[in-house]
Amino acid sequence: DQQVKQNSPSLSVQEGRISILNCDYTNSMFDYFLWYKKYPAEGPTFLISISSIKDKNEDGRFTVFLNKSAKHLSLHIVPSQPGDSAVYFCAAPQGGSEKLVFGKGMKLTVNP
Amino acid sequence: GEEVAQTPKHLVRGEGQKAKLYCAPIKGHSYVFWYQQVLKNEFKFLISFQNENVFDETGMPKERFSAKCLPNSPCSLEIQATKLEDSAVYFCASSQWGPNTEAFFGQGTRLTVV
Numbered sequence: 001d002q003q004v005k006q007n008s009p010s011l012s013v014q015e016g017r018i019s020i021l022n023c024d025y026t027n028s029m030f031d032y033f034l035w036y037k038k039y040p041a042e043g044p045t046f047l048i049s050i051s052s053i054k055d056k057n058e059d060g061r062f063t064v065f066l067n068k069s070a071k072h073l074s075l076h077i078v079p080s081q082p083g084d085s086a087v088y089f090c091a092a093p094q095g096g097s098e099k100l101v102f103g104k105g106m107k108l109t110v111n112p
Numbered sequence: 113g114e115e116v117a118q119t120p121k122h123l124v125r126g127e128g129q130k131a132k133l134y135c136a137p138i139k140g141h142s143y144v145f146w147y148q149q150v151l152k153n154e155f156k157f158l159i160s161f162q163n164e165n166v167f168d169e170t171g172m173p174k175e176r177f178s179a180k181c182l183p184n185s186p187c188s189l190e191i192q193a194t195k196l197e198d199s200a201v202y203f204c205a206s207s208q209w210g211p212n213t214e215a216f217f218g219q220g221t222r223l224t225v226v
Contacts, residue, residue, distance in 0.1 A: 034214065043116070043203055043217030087153070098143060099168055100205075100215065102155040 003027045006090055006103035015112050019077040023090030023103055026071065030092040034100070035064060035075050038087045047088075048075070080110045114138060118204050118218035119186075125194045125225050133221045134186040135204030143167070144187050145205045145215060146179060155203070161187065194225045 005024045013019045023033075031052040036044035050057040050064045050073065057064050063076045077084055090103040117136040125131045137144045146158040157171040161181040172179070176194075181187040191198055201222050207215040 036217075041219075043118075043205075043219050046214035046216065049214065089155070099145065099157040099160055099171070100147075100155070101157075105153045 001026075002104075003030075003094075003101050004090055004092055004103040006088075006106045008106055009104070010107040010109070012109045012111065013080050015082055015110055016079045019075075019080045019084065019108055019110065021075040021077075021088050021090075021106050021108065023073045023075075024071055025073075025090075025092060027092070027094075027101075028071065029095050031095070032093055033064070033066065033073055034091045034093075035062075036089045036091060036102075037084075038089060038105070044089060077108075080108075082110045082112050084108060085110050116204055116206050116216050116218035117186075118202075118221050120221060121219065123221055123223045125223065127196060127225055128193050131191045131194050131198070131223055131225075133189045133202050133204075133223070135188070135218060136186045137181075137204070137206030138216055141206035141208050141216075143207045143209070143215075144181050145207075146187075146189050147203045147205065148200045149203060149220070150200045158189070158202075191223075194223075196225050199223060199225045 034049040035047040037047045038044045048062045050066050066073045087105045087107045089105045091100040119134045144161040148156045159169045159172050159179050160167040164181045176192045179189045201220040203220045205215040205217045
């Protein structure tokens with residue numbers, strides 16, 4: 001039973017354009033969401049987070065939007081750069097246990 | 113230290129052998145987590161610690177897996193009698209107050225059981 005879903009396994013965009021990565025969740029108790037970026041042979045690196053009391057959080061080129069009624073969040077990267085090419089994971093802490101529940105990831109390729 | 117240090121980077125074990133993985137969390141972080149990543153993408157939660165106490169072990173296959181976080185020592189994850197299906201990358205992460213703050217991940221230990 002996947003509580004965090006990233007339904008598209010991959011995305012390819014041109015450098016300078018916007019990348020939009022989507023994530024859906026089923027557990028309405030989730031109140032905090034994180035995006036991690038992962039390069040091959042490295043651990044995930046924290047990118048940006050959002051609390052459920054907000055609908056938007058921005059950090060430089062990265063913006064996360066949260067639509068609680070739709071149980072949907074998205075990560076926008078603009079402008080996209082070749083160095084952004086990585087696998088991106090959406091995650092949410094499971095209340096009470098503190099463990100992170102991850103989506104299956106989406107591979108982003110930014111072409112020069 | 114300022115990063116989560118995992119050792120070894122790679123570990124090869126024959127089926128039935130023991131495997132022991134180590135993790136030094138970031139100093140000052142109270143929470144330590146172990147995750148198993150199989151088939152490149154899916155992260156499976158194994159166990160978490162709050163300081164040296166087990167916080168949540170619901171993901172641990174208890175017959176063969178055990179873990180500890182003792183004071184003044186790296187945390188460890190031990191697999192007795194490894195099976196082929198244990199082949200995975202094992203990630204350790206630490207956070208200061210729990211995952212509603214960011215968790216910092218180590219580079220992972222790739223375990224290959226042959």
